[in-house]
Amino acid sequence: MTLTATGTRGVPRRTHRPRSGLGARIVEHRWHYLFLVPMLVLFVMFTLWPMVASWYYAFFDWDGVGEPQDFIGWDNFVETATNPAFWHAFKNSFLFSLVAIVVQMPLSLVFAILLNNPRLKGRNVVRLLLFLPVVTTTAVIGIVFAIILDASGGIANEFLALFGSPSINFLGWESTALPTLMVIETWKSFGVTLIYWLAALQTVPTDLYEAARTDGASGFQQLVHITVPMIVPIGVVILLLTFQSSLNPFDIVQATTRGGPNWATDVVSTFIYRYAFDPGDAGLLGPRYGFACAAGVVFGVFTLLVTLLQAPFLRRRRIGGAAR
Amino acid sequence: MTATTTTPRPIPAAEVTSSAPPQRPGASRARRWLAYNRVNAWWLFLVPFCLLWIFPFLWMVSAAFKSQREMLLGGVGLIPTQPTLENFGRAWQTARFGEYTANTITFSIAVVVMVILVSATAGYALGRGRMPGKFVVVGVLVATMFIPHGYTIIPVFRLVNALGLGNGLLGAALAAAGPAHVVQILLFMGFFAGLPDELEDAAKIDGAGFLRTFWSIYLPLSKPIMGSVGLFVFIGAWNAFMVPLVFTLGRPELRTLGVGMYGFFGQYTADWTGLAAGACISIIPIVIVFLFLQRTFVEGIAGAVKF
Numbered sequence: 001m002t003l004t005a006t007g008t009r010g011v012p013r014r015t016h017r018p019r020s021g022l023g024a025r026i027v028e029h030r031w032h033y034l035f036l037v038p039m040l041v042l043f044v045m046f047t048l049w050p051m052v053a054s055w056y057y058a059f060f061d062w063d064g065v066g067e068p069q070d071f072i073g074w075d076n077f078v079e080t081a082t083n084p085a086f087w088h089a090f091k092n093s094f095l096f097s098l099v100a101i102v103v104q105m106p107l108s109l110v111f112a113i114l115l116n117n118p119r120l121k122g123r124n125v126v127r128l129l130l131f132l133p134v135v136t137t138t139a140v141i142g143i144v145f146a147i148i149l150d151a152s153g154g155i156a157n158e159f160l161a162l163f164g165s166p167s168i169n170f171l172g173w174e175s176t177a178l179p180t181l182m183v184i185e186t187w188k189s190f191g192v193t194l195i196y197w198l199a200a201l202q203t204v205p206t207d208l209y210e211a212a213r214t215d216g217a218s219g220f221q222q223l224v225h226i227t228v229p230m231i232v233p234i235g236v237v238i239l240l241l242t243f244q245s246s247l248n249p250f251d252i253v254q255a256t257t258r259g260g261p262n263w264a265t266d267v268v269s270t271f272i273y274r275y276a277f278d279p280g281d282a283g284l285l286g287p288r289y290g291f292a293c294a295a296g297v298v299f300g301v302f303t304l305l306v307t308l309l310q311a312p313f314l315r316r317r318r319i320g321g322a323a324r
Numbered sequence: 325m326t327a328t329t330t331t332p333r334p335i336p337a338a339e340v341t342s343s344a345p346p347q348r349p350g351a352s353r354a355r356r357w358l359a360y361n362r363v364n365a366w367w368l369f370l371v372p373f374c375l376l377w378i379f380p381f382l383w384m385v386s387a388a389f390k391s392q393r394e395m396l397l398g399g400v401g402l403i404p405t406q407p408t409l410e411n412f413g414r415a416w417q418t419a420r421f422g423e424y425t426a427n428t429i430t431f432s433i434a435v436v437v438m439v440i441l442v443s444a445t446a447g448y449a450l451g452r453g454r455m456p457g458k459f460v461v462v463g464v465l466v467a468t469m470f471i472p473h474g475y476t477i478i479p480v481f482r483l484v485n486a487l488g489l490g491n492g493l494l495g496a497a498l499a500a501a502g503p504a505h506v507v508q509i510l511l512f513m514g515f516f517a518g519l520p521d522e523l524e525d526a527a528k529i530d531g532a533g534f535l536r537t538f539w540s541i542y543l544p545l546s547k548p549i550m551g552s553v554g555l556f557v558f559i560g561a562w563n564a565f566m567v568p569l570v571f572t573l574g575r576p577e578l579r580t581l582g583v584g585m586y587g588f589f590g591q592y593t594a595d596w597t598g599l600a601a602g603a604c605i606s607i608i609p610i611v612i613v614f615l616f617l618q619r620t621f622v623e624g625i626a627g628a629v630k631f
Contacts (some may be wrong), residue, residue, distance in 0.1 A: 048502050
């Protein structure tokens with residue numbers, strides 16, 4: 001409700017109907033407001049409330065049974081901040097994101113440019129195949145990978161053995177597990193960034209290329225001077241979306257290694273899950289909801305800060321454009 | 325070379341002689357054709373690359389049809405020597421993938437129905453109405469796209485429990501459908517905003533109220549958007565893992581395919597052929613759905629950056 005009340009400030013643009021005051025206009029649109037109610041109710045319940053409640057729960061020593069009662073102030077936050085295991089998971093989460101931004105985004109852009117070339121025959125088939133992993137269940141495909149990469153008898157190691165290579169325990173060694181999961185995760189979500197880039201490339205007007213060609217620009221020059229500048233604004237949105245979705249590789253990690261071996265692949269979401277829903281795995285006797293919430297809040301604040309750092313680049317795009 | 329010049333002589337010869345006079349332009353045309361299609365040299369790279377790319381799927385299907393004995397013997401061959409359906413039977417019955425499939429369908433459909441209802445009504449109000457506060461609502465929705473989420477599963481779990489829906493598929497579906505599906509709302513909004521006002525005026529003249537106008541005129545027109553949103557959400561729900569995992573921790577019989585696979589792997593880690601069959605049961609239906617409707621799906625994803 002507060003949303004609509006404060007909203008009056010944004011409206012003066014539409015004052016070309018002077019006869020009706022604000023109250024009259026609200027009454028006039030009562031049905032429209034009513035249609036917003038289901039969405040707003042769910043928004044409050046499942047987006048707003050969880051954020052507020054996470055903060056609240058984080059101040060309690062609470063095992064999830066009954067209501068939180070044992071108020072302990074900032075203790076959970078202090079414990080989170082001084083817990084090396086948390087910062088390790090934190091670092092891994094951001095590493096997943098870094099790989100998505102530094103490896104996956106440029107690589108998928110290269111493929112998008114290639115697949116955007118109408119002269120490439122059968123490009124739709126390639127696009128389809130590259131996209132296929134996106135629609136498959138991450139947890140299931142993760143287990144398929146775990147079997148393929150198994151140290152004793154997995155087909156990947158059988159292949160390596162053909163070349164005389166010693167067996168590699170991809171997901172079982174601390175040194176290889178995290179990079180392996182990053183490769184799988186890149187494979188899994190590559191298609192999404194590819195489609196984003198293809199959508200971005202399609203916004204470049206073709207007559208620009210024609211004009212450049214008439215002026216004798218080479219393919220590379222067209223890429224650098226037309227394509228790249230034209231897709232940068234959408235590129236920022238793609239960056240933000242990729243950053244958001246890559247930070248949370250829960251499915252693949254939980255399904256394959258559950259954060260192991262020796263927590264080498266632990267990420268914040270598996271860390272939180274363990275403390276709240278699988279305390280045995282965390283070496284606890286009972287769940288620690290309060291502590292898990294504190295960890296979630298700390299991570300949420302950090303990701304929000306990083307997102308806001310990227311926001312200035314976004315300003316040029318008319319976010320409200322969707323509202324017409 | 326000689327063979328080809330002697331046997332099929334008549335027709336090509338005629339062609340060659342007819343196009344003989346402008347022979348040099350023809351040759352340069354060929355060169356131009358080559359230059360024009362030079363990009364297709366990429367196929368030398370694309371073929372092996374794509375095969376490697378879909379290798380996990382090829383392996384999965386192959387392993388599902390191999391006998392357990394053949395799997396134990398190892399080797400790198402993908403064609404089963406004696407194809408068997410035994411693994412599918414074991415996965416379907418013993419590992420309860422039959423039940424999991426039914427659960428996944430129930431869960432996914434419930435999520436789709438909820439998301440379509442909520443986004444269509446919200447999109448209609450935002451797309452057709454010019455009411456005060458509209459821009460703030462849209463702004464807040466777009467902002468939530470960039471706000472971190474996924475760390476708030478605990479309050480969501482508590483909330484659904486408090487509603488008495490914990491440990492159930494409906495509760496899990498509510499938890500999955502609840503968080504604002506911003507892209508879906510914006511899709512509906514853009515569509516409804518693009519329809520002519522005359523429809524609304526005509527309906528008003530005919531005496532149709534707000535609800536009737538929405539239900540019998542605008543909503544049926546939005547079928548393409550409903551299809552796109554429905555497909556997108558259906559695939560997302562089918563592949564959901566964390567929410568159904570958390571909501572079925574105490575009720576193994578309610579597991580969805582993803583969660584069931586996770587449980588199966590935890591229990592029978594060494595039954596590779598059975599696991600591969602389970603993976604096929606989980607993945608092949610959704611891949612088929614995608615193949616039939618891929619254009620819609622891909623456009624839905626592209627919509628996220630084009631709004």
